[in-house]
């Protein structure tokens with residue numbers, strides 16, 4: 001299933017509600033440009049409008065006598081995977097962090113949530129900060145980390161119970177792991193290197209909150225928080241859902257049936273796909289929402305504006321790749337860096353010719 005941005009700059013420009021939300025966000029977070037990358041300014045296009053627990057009450061469980069030595073086994077048993085949507089088993093990542101021989105190990109709690117259609121990480125920071133702090137301390141002890149940093153746009157630089165908050169600029173995609181590490185630690189990680197093996201452990205805020213729940217015997221296996229949105233209207237709710245729920249039913253339960261809109265699911269609105277009728281919520285799904293029918297036109301002629309290349313966080317020469325594609329020349333196309341693409345969708349979002357340039361980059 002191919003994911004693609006389900007929003008473009010033009011859609012925002014043509015929708016008064018989305019335009020207003022973007023303006024407010026730009027005002028709130030400023031338009032500070034940093035050197036290097038990321039470069040794209042793509043503020044939120046939705047606002048939070050409540051929380052819905054669709055999982056319901058869990059069975060009564062006795063609080064557990066917590067033992068740090070057993071936590072890793074409990075995390076493995078819980079089948080917890082990275083809540084950013086990567087679906088990598090958390091216990092394996094923690095094991096690598098424990099085994100890392102770096103002198104000073106660092107944990108970065110990723111609360112960047114840079115996708116313009118997601119709100120649930122921000123909601124967790126506002127509503128579950130206690131769990132996030134507790135989970136961070138447990139992980140720090142487990143992997144013997146010397147420092148824990150919470151990376152977020154929501155809180156200014158300060159120290160909260162021993163955790164350093166690193167305020168992030170509002171650039172997209174600041175939450176991508178290597179980009180986040182460079183922004184927070186000013187350390188460049190080569191694409192062949194694995195950060196955790198160098199003693200830099202990055203965990204999503206929801207993963208950390210889940211670890212705190214596991215330690216307290218409160219975690220519900222196979223459940224997670226997601227964003228459920230009607231982004232045509234610019235509003236969204238945070239929902240707690242189970243993996244066996246149908247994505248379509250979750251959306252209809254919250255926003256009703258809306259035949260004139262398209263149903264999408266994915267990692268966010270910069271990477272989503274049309275929902276299959278029987279598609280379940282999975283660990284990769286962060287977002288379920290109603291949106292517009294996308295009309296990318298890859299046959300349209302490139303306007304040679306260079307916007308795609310100027311804003312690509314990985315420095316890929318997107319315009320050159322598009323030009324080769326239009327001329328049907330694929331020799332030496334790899335010199336433009338296409339293997340570095342992280343599928344952030346920025347180039348497609350901004351393309352002045354309405355092309356899905358991310359798709360073109362991934363064709364080769």
Ligand code: SF4
Pocket residue numbers: 311312313314315316318340341342343344345346347348357358361
């Ligand atoms: S080429 Fe890839 S990394 Fe660069 S902006 Fe497009 S999708 Fe993002």
Ligand code: SF4
Pocket residue numbers: 301302303304305306307308309318319322350351352353354355357
């Ligand atoms: S943004 Fe679109 S129109 Fe502009 S150079 Fe890139 S591919 Fe061409």
